[in-house]
Amino acid sequence: AQSVSQHNHHVILSEAASLELGCNYSYGGTVNLFWYVQYPGQHLQLLLKYFSGDPLVKGIKGFEAEFIKSKFSFNLRKPSVQWSDTAEYFCAVTPDRGSTLGRLYFGRGTQLTVWP
Amino acid sequence: DTEVTQTPKHLVMGMTNKKSLKCEQHMGHRAMYWYKQKAKKPPELMFVYSYEKLSINESVPSRFSPECPNSSLLNLHLHALQPEDSALYLCASSQEAGPNEKLFFGSGTQLSVL
Numbered sequence: 001a002q003s004v005s006q007h008n009h010h011v012i013l014s015e016a017a018s019l020e021l022g023c024n025y026s027y028g029g030t031v032n033l034f035w036y037v038q039y040p041g042q043h044l045q046l047l048l049k050y051f052s053g054d055p056l057v058k059g060i061k062g063f064e065a066e067f068i069k070s071k072f073s074f075n076l077r078k079p080s081v082q083w084s085d086t087a088e089y090f091c092a093v094t095p096d097r098g099s100t101l102g103r104l105y106f107g108r109g110t111q112l113t114v115w116p
Numbered sequence: 117d118t119e120v121t122q123t124p125k126h127l128v129m130g131m132t133n134k135k136s137l138k139c140e141q142h143m144g145h146r147a148m149y150w151y152k153q154k155a156k157k158p159p160e161l162m163f164v165y166s167y168e169k170l171s172i173n174e175s176v177p178s179r180f181s182p183e184c185p186n187s188s189l190l191n192l193h194l195h196a197l198q199p200e201d202s203a204l205y206l207c208a209s210s211q212e213a214g215p216n217e218k219l220f221f222g223s224g225t226q227l228s229v230l
Contacts, residue, residue, distance in 0.1 A: 102215035
């Protein structure tokens with residue numbers, strides 16, 4: 001069965017610290033990878049996505065993620081976090097076999113708290 | 117307009133009640149989704165509609181009945197729910213229903229079943 005693992009459930013950082021959130025998936029085929037973010041009181045929104053090509057993808061607000069196929073990983077990074085980055089971060093995966101439909105599977109999320 | 121609007125925001129219902137959750141988008145998206153999210157858990161896919169037809173049902177109990185009356189609206193009819201069905205119900209939409217699509221999420225309906 002498809003699964004997405006986010007090992008860090010709660011990360012606490014001070015402003016300007018560097019961030020790396022881990023995401024691993026279990027699927028042997030081609031996958032599409034996403035990071036969604038949910039700011040306090042707001043809805044889920046897309047941060048960045050990877051479909052193919054350059055495995056280092058850049059998203060909004062200075063976030064980037066690197067797809068490492070051999071490690072089945074898609075870790076999210078930011079060199080210097082801000083207080084406004086406090087949010088819940090979800091890694092998500094859709095298998096891509098040329099299907100016309102997509103099932104988006106989410107990890108359990110990582111709560112990031114940034115102290116000013 | 118890049119919003120997915122869900123109503124109501126909060127709903128409390130008894131196990132014998134019948135209620136409906138509503139979702140609306142005006143982005144011209146042809147795929148709409150229902151997700152269920154329990155506290156401290158990831159969102160779990162329930163249903164996918166593509167071009168107003170039910171495409172995916174993730175083995176959801178029949179006490180949840182989705183309906184897509186037109187391309188902008190998605191309903192979730194609730195009947196004879198159990199307390200364990202209490203959760204945040206999220207609606208989402210995307211341009212199409214493919215695996216590459218970006219989903220736009222609503223803020224959800226927080227449902228409590230007593």
